[in-house]
Amino acid sequence: MLNLVLFGPPGAGKGTQSAKLIEKYNLVHISTGDMFRGHIANDTELGKRVKQILADGLLVPDSITIEMLEEEVKNNPQAEGFIFDGFPRTVPQAEALDAFLVKNGQSINGVVQLDVTEDEIKTRIAERQKVSGRADDDAEKLLKRIDEYFSKTIHVLPYYEAQGKVSKVDGIGAIEEIFQNICSAIDAVK
Template sequence: MRIVLVGPPGAGKGTQAAYLAENLSIPHISTGDLFRANISQGTDLGRQAKSYMDAGELVPDEVTIGMAKDRMERPDATGGFLLDGFPRNVSQAEALDAMLKSEGMTLDAVLDLEVPEDEVVKRIAGRRICRNDSSHVFHVTYSPPAQEGVCDVCGGDLYQRDDDSETTVRKRLEVYHTQTEPIIDYYRGQGLVVTISALGKVTEVTQRAMAALQ
C-alpha cells in the first residue's frame, strides 16, 4: 500500500506514521529522517541540502524529491510505503505522481489527519521539555509534572522551546495552510483523500486510520 500522510503541525503525524507503518508492514519514510541520513552519510544530495541549510535557505524541491526517490527505490519499499512530510506542496505532489507513473505505480490513499486549529496550538504551546534530557517531555494540560516546572524523572528544569510558543505555532499553521493544505485538494481531485479526526487517544486515532484505509 502506498500512502501519503498529511495534517497540520501537532496532529501527531510522526506517532501515527510509526504505528500505521508497523500495522501495514511497510516502511515509514519521513522527510526529517531522509535529511538527517543523507547529511550524516555525506551523500551528494545530503551535501547539497546542507549547503542550503547552512546558508539559512530553503532546500529546493528537486533535492527533497531526489532523496525521496532514492528511498522509495530501495527493496523494502517495493511492496509499499508511508510518506510523512513529503510531498509538502503541490509541485512536489506532481513530481511524486510523475515519479510513480514512470514506474507504473500510483498512490493508494492520502490520509488527512484533521485537528482544530485551537487544539493544535494547545497541544504544541503546552509542551514542556527537560533541560537535562530532551526525551523527558511533559504537557501543562495532558501530562503535567507532579511539581510545576520540575521534571518528574530527573528533577531538571522544564522549559518551553522557542518554536513551541503560540506565536510561532500560529506562523507554522499559516505556512501549512498556504503551502501544504492545497495538496489535499489536489489529491481529492484524484479521489484519494481519506479524512479522519486526530482527536482522542493515540490508539483510537490509529484504529480510526486503519478502518478508513481498509
C-alpha cells in the first residue's frame, strides 16, 4: 500500500497534482478541505460547526478532522493507497495519523513538500478565486490561511523529516514538469 502526504501552502498546487497522482498510482484522494466543503454543502451537523471555523480562516480542531479522516479511510477498504491532501496540519494530527495507520498495518511512505514562494501563492489563489468563487480564497482569509501554514502547519515537516520521509519538490513551473519531479520522489520511496 502506498500512502502519501502532499504538503504545501494554500495555492501550492496540491489539488492539481493530486488529481494526476491519483490516476497514475491508483490512490484514493483524501482532501480535508473537500470533506469539509461536502459537509457544509450537505448542511450536516458537522458542516454547520466547520462552516464558522473556516469562515473565520481558522483550522478545524484536530478531533473533528481526525474523526472524518478515519471514517474516509475505513470507507475505502479496497484502496491501493491514499494521498492525504491538506492533512496533517499539526504535529498532533501527524501523530494521530501514524497511530491510526499503524493500527491498520500501514504507514506513511513519503511526504512530498511542494515548495512555492508566498508571492506565487497569492497570484495563484487570486486566479483560482476568479474561477472557483471559493469563499476561502478571499484576500483576508487567504492571509489568515497563509499565516496558519507558516506559523503552525510548517512545523509538521520536521516530524516527517526525522523519519526520513520528506522530499522537497519545486512547485513553480510547468504542471507536467512538477508532476514528473513528484513521481520521481514517490518512486524512490515505493
